[in-house]
Amino acid sequence: xxxxxxxxxxxxxxxxxxxxxxxxxxxxxxxxxxxxxxxxxxxxxxxxxxxxxxxxxxxxxxxxxxxxxxxxxxxxxxxxxxxxxxxxxxxxxxxxxxxxxxxxxxxxxxxxxx
Amino acid sequence: xxxxxxxxxxxxxxxxxxxxxxxxxxxxxxxxxxxxxxxxxxxxxxxxxxxxxxxxxxxxxxxxxxxxxxxxxxxxxxxxxxxxxxxxxxxxxxxxxxxxxxxxxxxxxxxxxxxx
Numbered sequence: 001x002x003x004x005x006x007x008x009x010x011x012x013x014x015x016x017x018x019x020x021x022x023x024x025x026x027x028x029x030x031x032x033x034x035x036x037x038x039x040x041x042x043x044x045x046x047x048x049x050x051x052x053x054x055x056x057x058x059x060x061x062x063x064x065x066x067x068x069x070x071x072x073x074x075x076x077x078x079x080x081x082x083x084x085x086x087x088x089x090x091x092x093x094x095x096x097x098x099x100x101x102x103x104x105x106x107x108x109x110x111x112x113x114x
Numbered sequence: 115x116x117x118x119x120x121x122x123x124x125x126x127x128x129x130x131x132x133x134x135x136x137x138x139x140x141x142x143x144x145x146x147x148x149x150x151x152x153x154x155x156x157x158x159x160x161x162x163x164x165x166x167x168x169x170x171x172x173x174x175x176x177x178x179x180x181x182x183x184x185x186x187x188x189x190x191x192x193x194x195x196x197x198x199x200x201x202x203x204x205x206x207x208x209x210x211x212x213x214x215x216x217x218x219x220x221x222x223x224x225x226x227x228x229x230x
Contacts, residue, residue, distance in 0.1 A: 004157070031216060043158070043203065043220040056217060091157050099213035102148070105157025 002026070004106035006092050012112045018080040021109045023092030024073055029104070030097040034067055034077050037089045037108070049075065050097070082113045117141060118204055120221035128229055133191040135202045135224050142185060143209030148218070149178060149189050152201045161202075162189070165213065194228045201225050 005024040013019055025032045033048040047057040052069045060067070064083070069075040079086055089110050093103040119138045127133045137147075145166040150158035164171040164178045164187065171178050177190045191198055201223040207215045 033216075042222040045217060045219075048216060050216075093157070095215070100146075100163065101215060102160035102163070103215065103218065105159065107155065107157050 004092055004094055004104055006090075006106035006109050008109060009107065010110045010112075012114065013082060014114050015084055016081045017113075018078065019082045019086075019111060019113075021077040021090050021092075021111070023075045023077070023106060025075070025092070025094030026104055027073065028096070029094035031095045031103075032069060032075050033093040033095075033103060034075070035091040035093065035105075037091065043091070046077070084113045087111055087113050116221070117144075117219050118206055118221040120202075120204060120224050122224050123222070124225040124227070126227045126229060127194050129196055130193045133189075133194045133198065133226055133228065135189040135191075135204075135226065137187050137189075137204035137221055139185050139187070139204075139206060141209055142182070144206045145210060146207055146213050146215065147178070147180065147187050148205045148215065149176075150203045150205060150220070152203065152223070158203060191226075194226075196228045196230050199226055199228050 007022045031050050034046040035043055037043045046059040047067045048055055049069045067077045089108045091105050091108045093105040095101045095103045117140050148163040149161040151161045152158040162173050162176050162178050164180050169180050180187045203223045204221045205218045208217055
């Protein structure tokens with residue numbers, strides 16, 4: 001079975017540019033999560049969706065960050081404009097609804113903003 | 115302020131011995147705890163979990179122990195194998211989540227190295 005697929009795996013861009021990260025969740029999963037991992041703050045939840053609807057975006061750091069889920073098989077995390085402090089590894093995860101359902105993570109996008 | 119703390123950034127053990135990874139938490143209302151394992155350049159993968167109504171959960175070589183009075187959980191790996199070398203994260207959902215693991219808070223992780 002295909003796992004969570006993220007693209008690109010690596011992104012290097014200059015400050016001020018728009019960055020779009022993409023995620024394809026596991027088919028049939030009801031929940032989708034976006035995380036950011038940095039040395040300073042560890043792994044943090046940014047936002048999560050249920051049935052394509054954003055449920056909690058309290059972890060989104062600033063208005064420069066936005067996330068969408070236009071359908072059950074695709075989500076994007078956009079940063080506009082990007083800044084060097086946004087450099088991190090961004091993970092997407094998905095899970096079934098219900099009790100004790102683990103989250104399944106993609107392999108992440110390593111983002112470097114110069 | 116960290117809700118879950120993994121105070122040991124790294125741990126090194128010999129193959130065949132026991133690995134013990136620790137995690138402390140602050141809120142006595144947490145009712146579910148998870149451990150994830152992460153290899154370099156990969157995403158975290160779920161390893162094992164425990165409900166607060168239990169004090170132990172075992173899955174093969176992996177056992178998680180929960181000490182509610184001390185607000186402490188630990189992951190034991192016996193026997194340790196070189197393939198277990200990875201970063202291990204403990205994670206908790208919000209208090210009284212009843213096992214709905216949607217809004218997880220992760221510890222900073224412990225890098226385990228198992229030497230052949």
